[in-house]
Amino acid sequence: MSRKRLQKSADAPATVRTVAALAGVSIASASRVLNGIGGSTETVRRVREAAARVGYVPNAIARSLQARRTGLLALAVADIGNPVYVEMMRAIEEVAKRADYQLLVHATGADPEGETALLEGLARRYVDGMILSPLRIGDGHLTALGRSPVPVTVVGQLPDDAPFDNVRADSHGGVLLAIEHLADTGRKRIAFVNGAPDTLPGAARMTAYRAALTAVGLPYEEELVEIGDFQYAQGRAAAARLLARARPDAIFCANDLIAAGALHELLAGGLRVPQDVALVGMDDTALAEMSFPQISSVSLGAAERGRLAADLMLSRLENPQLAPRRETVAPTLTVRASSEVTL
Amino acid sequence: MSRKRLQKSADAPATVRTVAALAGVSIASASRVLNGIGGSTETVRRVREAAARVGYVPNAIARSLQARRTGLLALAVADIGNPVYVEMMRAIEEVAKRADYQLLVHATGADPEGETALLEGLARRYVDGMILSPLRIGDGHLTALGRSPVPVTVVGQLPDDAPFDNVRADSHGGVLLAIEHLADTGRKRIAFVNGAPDTLPGAARMTAYRAALTAVGLPYEEELVEIGDFQYAQGRAAAARLLARARPDAIFCANDLIAAGALHELLAGGLRVPQDVALVGMDDTALAEMSFPQISSVSLGAAERGRLAADLMLSRLENPQLAPRRETVAPTLTVRASSEVTL
DNA sequence: ACACTCGCCGGAAACGTTTACAAGACCGGA
DNA sequence: TCCGGTCTTGTAAACGTTTCCGGCGAGTGT
Known part of the structure; x- marks a missing residue:
């Protein structure tokens, strides 16, 4: 209405008032038309045209507020x-x-x-x-x-x-799946490379590992467990420490990044995977599939x-x-x- | 002020009006205090206390609008x-x-x-x-x-x-870096596995590959080029096609996912990397480092x-x-x- | 005692939308 | 002709903030 309104600098984004003024209707009517609620054919036409002419797009923030x-x-x-x-x-x-x-x-x-x-x-x-x-x-x-x-x-x-x-x-179930699989294929010394044990997943996977060993009738051995964090570098270092002191016939890793690190250490050490040492990771990310050999992995979904x-x-x-x-x-x-x- | 205001259901989130009313000041003053602009010691105290009492947190949307x-x-x-x-x-x-x-x-x-x-x-x-x-x-x-x-x-x-x-x-410079490196280490038949050639990066890397070959004085050979997309699976398939028909002594891949796929095909085919075929990827993502052998890669930053x-x-x-x-x-x-x- | 500055305060407008409400226009039926 | 209903419209409030502006009181300098 007031000239002030209409005088706004030309490139300021069009608001519903601009449209309303241009169409010669109230902002309520303009808003209604723009939201597809009611309006006479004539009003709809005028508002639509005005909106198109000024390239009106409703402001998301104002809408959110309301x-x-x-x-x-x-x-x-x-x-x-x-x-x-x-x-x-x-x-x-x-x-x-x-x-x-x-x-x-x-x-x-x-x-x-x-x-x-x-x-x-x-x-x-x-x-x-x-x-x-x-x-x-x-x-x-x-x-x-x-x-x-x-x-x-x-x-x-x-x-x-x-x-x-x-x-x-289901960490427990997942770990059990891995350990059972390894035990089923004849592995007796199944090592575990965990991530940070003070995290929820780390703690869960650790207790699950012990429980799973018991479930398949294998003893828990201190020397077969190593911890790092859940990243590649530390996982790999942990695997290196593990291999330096023990000779597992399988390694279960708390995630795929760690598994990739372990794989690296195994192959670099001249061990054959899976003939000498079997490897299972966790999370079943793309990485497991992209490694060579491809890494078995438990998906936690x-x-x-x-x-x-x-x-x-x-x-x-x-x-x-x-x-x-x-x-x-x-x-x-x-x-x-x-x-x-x-x- | 009006009882209506104060009667709002107790758990409706506190607004600046609530705070102002509780502190017995205007919303302007409340707002100022809450934004740390001015206010007498007494006002500041009262508003702060009121805000704390009702656990006032300013609404981000309203603030954004304003x-x-x-x-x-x-x-x-x-x-x-x-x-x-x-x-x-x-x-x-x-x-x-x-x-x-x-x-x-x-x-x-x-x-x-x-x-x-x-x-x-x-x-x-x-x-x-x-x-x-x-x-x-x-x-x-x-x-x-x-x-x-x-x-x-x-x-x-x-x-x-x-x-x-x-x-x-700098795709051009990056590709050149890779090709020069391979040429410098004695490779003569440098293959290229590209991603989708109708994308900006795909097109750029393709022309860069040809230019780089010329720069190092090697001929361009149709049979040494394969294309897939920029994903692992298709990259790997493309590498397989390439290896089925040609015998390169090096493969340059348009990204690391493709390189991982190519590595897979090479190793699965009994070829030694890098002795038989050298491999260079692009983007230098974590994947390059996590493969075995680790993959040389050009980072485009x-x-x-x-x-x-x-x-x-x-x-x-x-x-x-x-x-x-x-x-x-x-x-x-x-x-x-x-x-x-x-x- | 007076004018002036300065700091603090509250009312009100503004940001851009949607919507409750009431009033007006129009229609069909009695 | 009048009445009840439906459809459309405009006014104004609301969402929750920040900020402009004018007023007021206290302090200072003359």
Whole structure:
């Protein structure tokens, strides 16, 4: 109406008022037409034309403010470089995109302070929900989770009574799959190269390893266990230490990066894989398939966990009243060349 | 003031009005205190206390609307699974985080329609800028780039006269580095396994390969060239086709995924690497280091390109008037076991 | 005692949208 | 002709912030 409005510098982005003024209708009518609700044929025509003429595009922020919904989901993982998180992220992205949500990624560096800070930050409501995959979970996490005004889905082992949507891997079952497979093919001295034992996955895989040995009737031997972190370099170094002092006939690694490192050490040491030493990794990432020989690996269903986490999130966004749910995905073993021989 | 205000259901998130009312000051004063601008000691105390009491956290959306700035950067790449993009993303995330920007990732699947749609979507102003790494660039891209109300930095080969911030890899120099190295170590029949030749990188690497051969005085032989896409599986298949019909003494691959595939085929065929066939990959991702033998690879500086792109973006956000800039990052060759022998 | 500056404060506008509400136009049926 | 209903429209409030601006009180210098 007022000339002031119309005088705005020409290249300032068009708003709904611009369109309304140009079409000679109220902003309410303009908004309605643009959202496809009602309007007489004539009004629709005028508004559409005006919108097209000025190239009107509604401002997402203003819309979010009014709708109290951003259309964004946050994903927080320790390291976006780790292939297992990449896989998870890919799956989540896919699901989210289909529901018209977009993904905000945070790399936490496994820093618990940072993670709780992130959770506290949710109060700012810059996203509609968060999928968090922490390596460790402290009390800080739990209270922050409780305080969060937006839903959070945790991928990882949450305490059993924690009232949050939770997607878990079955570490125990997965490790058992690997150890059984190795025992079945005649291996007697099955070593284990773990990642950081003070992380949730590290701790779980360690106890699972001992339990699995017992299950298949093999003794636990201190010297057959080495630890590094979950990265390639340290995994490889750990494998080197292991091989320097012991002579396993199989090595089970807590993830594929470690397995790739172990493979390197084995081959460099002139050992044949799988004839001399069988090798099984974990996570079944692309890396397992791209190594030579290809590495057998237990999948904990990273992609599937991602999908599930996203699904849980979406359904909760639709209906916030839902009771907390817990999903566990079943592990699967893919046998490849690195363990294909029976002794 | 009005009871209506104060009667809001208790667990509705506190707003600045809640705080102001509780502290007995105007919302203007409350806002000022919360932003650390002025206020008498008494007012500051009262507002701080009120804010703490109700656990006030400012709403990011409302703030964005008012500030006309979201604090978000979008990153659009073809495939967030490709390690080279992962590396780039990591670098960008790092830089962005330091400047208090957060990353929104889009996986475009190399779909040009999708990419232009994304660019058009920028008019919604849901992010402050976008870093785009397209595999192909069409007119659609250029006009969409021109229309974008927020800055876009393109990682990849843009036409020379396109007035946008642009970070480029030096494909030519990189390929030359590889071919020279192979020629220097006595290789005469240097094969090339390319990715999709209708992409920017594919086309560039192809012409660079021919030019490099000429530069080192070797003939170009049709039968020594194979193409797949930039993924592992097709790269490997392409390498298999190549080896079925020709006997190169070296293979240069257009990226590390292809190189890993070629390595697989070579070893499976009983050929020794590097004694029989030397192998050089491109992008120098973690994969090159994790293979056995480790694969020599030419880095086109993905991380560095990411960093640069982010820097360009940040500086432009600070000062939108800047003239368009173009950065090119220098390639480097890392020689590893796969090409370490001189014939 | 007066003018002036300065700091603090609150009212109100602004960012750009959607939507509740009420009023007006129009139509068909009694 | 009048009445009840439907459809359309515009005014204004709301989402939650920040900020412009004018007013007011206290302090200072003359």
